[in-house]
Amino acid sequence: MRRLVAIAAAxxxxxxxxxxxxxxxxxPVGTEAEAPVTLSSIAPGTGPAERPGxxxxxxxxxxxxxxxxxxxFTWFNCKGCHANGGGGSGPALMDDSWIYGGALLNVVQTIxxxxxxxxxxxRGKIPEEQIxxxxxxxxxxxxxxxxxxxxxxxxDLMPRPSEHRLPxxxxxxxxxxxxxxxAPQ
Amino acid sequence: xxxxxxxxxxxxxxxxxxxGWQSSLDPQGPQADTLATMFWVFTAILALVWLLTMAALxxxxxxxxxxRAGPLVLEPQAERSMTRAVSAAVAFxxxxxxxxxxxxxxxxxxxxxxxxxPLTLLVKGHQxxxxxxxxxxxxxxxxxxxxxxxxxxxxxxxxxxxxxDVIHSFWVPSLAGKxxxxxxxxxxxxxxxxxxxxxxxQCAEFCGWQHAHMAIAVVAHPAEEFERWRENQIxxxxxxxxxxxxxxxxxxxxxxxxxxxxxxxxxxxGKVAPDLTHVGSRLHIAAxxxxxxxxxLAAWITDPQGIKPGAHMPLMKLAGDEIxxxxxxLEGLR
Ligand SMILES: [Cu+2]
Numbered sequence: 361m362r363r364l365v366a367i368a369a370a371x372x373x374x375x376x377x378x379x380x381x382x383x384x385x386x387x388p389v390g391t392e393a394e395a396p397v398t399l400s401s402i403a404p405g406t407g408p409a410e411r412p413g414x415x416x417x418x419x420x421x422x423x424x425x426x427x428x429x430x431x432x433f434t435w436f437n438c439k440g441c442h443a444n445g446g447g448g449s450g451p452a453l454m455d456d457s458w459i460y461g462g463a464l465l466n467v468v469q470t471i472x473x474x475x476x477x478x479x480x481x482x483r484g485k486i487p488e489e490q491i492x493x494x495x496x497x498x499x500x501x502x503x504x505x506x507x508x509x510x511x512x513x514x515x516d517l518m519p520r521p522s523e524h525r526l527p528x529x530x531x532x533x534x535x536x537x538x539x540x541x542x543a544p545q
Numbered sequence: 546x547x548x549x550x551x552x553x554x555x556x557x558x559x560x561x562x563x564x565g566w567q568s569s570l571d572p573q574g575p576q577a578d579t580l581a582t583m584f585w586v587f588t589a590i591l592a593l594v595w596l597l598t599m600a601a602l603x604x605x606x607x608x609x610x611x612x613r614a615g616p617l618v619l620e621p622q623a624e625r626s627m628t629r630a631v632s633a634a635v636a637f638x639x640x641x642x643x644x645x646x647x648x649x650x651x652x653x654x655x656x657x658x659x660x661x662x663p664l665t666l667l668v669k670g671h672q673x674x675x676x677x678x679x680x681x682x683x684x685x686x687x688x689x690x691x692x693x694x695x696x697x698x699x700x701x702x703x704x705x706x707x708x709x710d711v712i713h714s715f716w717v718p719s720l721a722g723k724x725x726x727x728x729x730x731x732x733x734x735x736x737x738x739x740x741x742x743x744x745x746x747q748c749a750e751f752c753g754w755q756h757a758h759m760a761i762a763v764v765a766h767p768a769e770e771f772e773r774w775r776e777n778q779i780x781x782x783x784x785x786x787x788x789x790x791x792x793x794x795x796x797x798x799x800x801x802x803x804x805x806x807x808x809x810x811x812x813x814x815g816k817v818a819p820d821l822t823h824v825g826s827r828l829h830i831a832a833x834x835x836x837x838x839x840x841x842l843a844a845w846i847t848d849p850q851g852i853k854p855g856a857h858m859p860l861m862k863l864a865g866d867e868i869x870x871x872x873x874x875l876e877g878l879r
């Protein structure tokens with residue numbers, strides 16, 4: 361009996377490896393050319409159904425992809441307009457209201473194609489795989505990702521709790537709120 | 546004797562590791578000299594102590610013991626001589642420890658007494674490469690390069706060490722000791738090369754996946770050659786004149802490359818990856834991972850993750866006919 365428990369515990373430890381499984385040369389996420397351009401804020405269903413949902417899940421459940429996304433959020437200067445998610449000249453990303461939808465694929469679309477009221481397009485400037493990482497990280501600021509995968513605290517001072525300490529929020533279906541230009545100010 | 550012959554042959558071979566472009570035992574400047582001298586003083590004294598101890602141990606094991614009258618009988622004569630021997634050994638040990646402390650302290654004083662130098666560099670450790678900025682009173686003469694430090698022979702150079710992410714350690718064994726690079730702090734180190742040559746340095750604090758591939762080259766030139774190098778580095782990249790390289794530049798500017806890399810003289814102004822303004826003039830690419838050649842540049846931009854898995858340069862999908870112009874463009878950035 362004792363031995364069985366020990367073996368079970370050893371196997372349970374292994375399950376933690378998946379959390380930050382690192383794939384440096386991931387299978388292609390699909391090329392940019394194939395992705396449909398959608399600038400409309402209205403999409404059928406809960407988001408443009410261009411890719412199987414599991415693809416996004418693999419990014420959101422993986423601590424490595426999320427921390428890479430966090431690094432790139434600073435590297436590619438998303439911070440310049442969105443601050444640490446609290447918003448600046450761009451809208452806040454850590455709240456649960458989304459102009460263009462908060463599903464992973466909506467966020468991917470926002471980053472890749474840009475949005476009319478001042479969000480630049482990063483098509484061709486950020487490789488597709490990294491867009492997925494950044495989008496997954498954006499969703500972690502709203503704690504739409506598993507807690508054990510969400511990034512921990514920063515080395516420097518942060519104006520808000522780290523991603524893994526934020527309360528989880530229910531997913532908000534996207535594409536129903538008018539663009540910020542028309543939203544009541 | 547037969548048994549030991551392979552060992553006798555192999556032992557001197559290991560000594561060949563003591564020279565070369567990365568060795569504390571082959572010092573190439575005053576700082577490294579100080580350290581090497583200290584090392585040899587310690588080694589000599591401690592080897593002597595070890596030999597004496599072993600000899601004493603051996604002798605006392607071999608010596609025939611005089612018969613004692615009984616286990617509890619005191620022998621004042623023997624007691625006294627033993628006390629004397631132990632006291633002498635203690636005094637001798639204390640003297641050696643104090644002397645070595647003084648030697649070590651003197652070496653520290655020699656290494657860290659001065660932080661003044663005619664040339665100041667800012668070296669920033671990144672996962673897994675080095676950013677090198679040459680400071681200058683005139684902002685237009687400041688410039689940044691990567692993974693390679695050039696210094697004039699016979700002049701002390703002050704290096705300010707900073708980190709952008711985790712703890713690294715700057716170590717060019719032929720020129721100086723290790724100095725840790727701690728995020729949020731600035732550590733300082735003075736190096737000086739007393740003759741020209743190329744010296745290899747290596748990150749000496751484990752910093753992640755590609756820690757082993759985080760090398761830096763220090764190139765020491767005569768002063769006028771160094772000035773020529775510096776003037777060239779200050780200048781922006783020359784615009785390409787042949788059509789192939791022009792196309793290479795267009796590809797570079799329309800691709801993710803511009804998000805991370807800077808090429809002065811073009812709109813590419815990324816600040817998070819090595820400055821490529823004069824990448825063609827460097828000895829190595831990817832922090833000493835590959836020698837700089839057209840073939841290696843092509844290999845790197847096609848598949849950085851195959852060469853340095855985990856490096857912060859992503860795999861980008863370039864078309865087959867884009868590699869050649871891009872590589873030629875980069876190679877020509879001298
Ligand atoms: Cu390291």
